[in-house]
Amino acid sequence: MIRVLIADDEAMIRAGVRAVLSNDPDIDVVAEAVDGHEAVELVRRHRPAVAILDIRMPGINGIEATAEIRSTAPATNVIILTTFGEDDYILQALGGGAAGFLIKSGEPEELITGVRAVAEGAAYLSPKVAARVVAHLAATSAGTLAGRRAAARDRVHSLTAREREVLAYLGSGLSNGQIARRLHVVEGTVKAHVSSILARLGVDNRAAAAVVAHEAGIVPPPMPPQP
Numbered sequence: 001m002i003r004v005l006i007a008d009d010e011a012m013i014r015a016g017v018r019a020v021l022s023n024d025p026d027i028d029v030v031a032e033a034v035d036g037h038e039a040v041e042l043v044r045r046h047r048p049a050v051a052i053l054d055i056r057m058p059g060i061n062g063i064e065a066t067a068e069i070r071s072t073a074p075a076t077n078v079i080i081l082t083t084f085g086e087d088d089y090i091l092q093a094l095g096g097g098a099a100g101f102l103i104k105s106g107e108p109e110e111l112i113t114g115v116r117a118v119a120e121g122a123a124y125l126s127p128k129v130a131a132r133v134v135a136h137l138a139a140t141s142a143g144t145l146a147g148r149r150a151a152a153r154d155r156v157h158s159l160t161a162r163e164r165e166v167l168a169y170l171g172s173g174l175s176n177g178q179i180a181r182r183l184h185v186v187e188g189t190v191k192a193h194v195s196s197i198l199a200r201l202g203v204d205n206r207a208a209a210a211v212v213a214h215e216a217g218i219v220p221p222p223m224p225p226q227p
Helices: 011-021 036-046 062-072 087-095 108-119 127-140 145-157 161-171 176-183 187-201 206-216
Strands: 002-007 027-033 050-054 077-082 100-103
Touching (some): 002 011, 002 036, 036 050, 050 062, 050 108, 062 077, 062 087, 077 087, 077 108, 087 100, 087 127, 100 127, 127 206, 145 206, 161 176, 161 187, 161 206, 176 187, 187 206
Parallel strands (some): 002 050, 050 077
């Protein structure tokens, strides 16, 4: 059972997220919070596998709450809920250790997919979020979008062929176990590849590596889920 906490100051959003997640018998919403402080406290109390946080909340926002949760309850992975126009916040949350990013207006199935992926230790970026992050990085950096994509391809080219393959699946939101099954290797081998990829790309977490995969254009098309 995947234990989940929902934090949003809007009751209708919390109710909607809970309703979507209730369609999956393997997901159990164990707590709800209305602000960042309460979210951190309830995570400490309930130790959920996944905390779904609104990026903007009273008290401490989703970015600050993510940092607190990752520091005090590292077994809990965080998904950030965002709306359009919050790209700067997304980048801050990415740096703070969030593992997943979803658009509030996205498809319900994507919420369940994201929760399952993050619970298994994967990084999950909504395709819309990934596209916005890549474009926003280009707009706020010295290079053009084409320049950033070329630079990302150069970074990816420094990886081995197998590491590029692993990075592509990582960018698709697959867990180590799922990648191992795709590649017909043991999970420990994938973990070693992921550690090498993070070090060689100079990024701190899987979500940041997933952004590089999207920038480089190596994310494969969606594949049917495997058990």
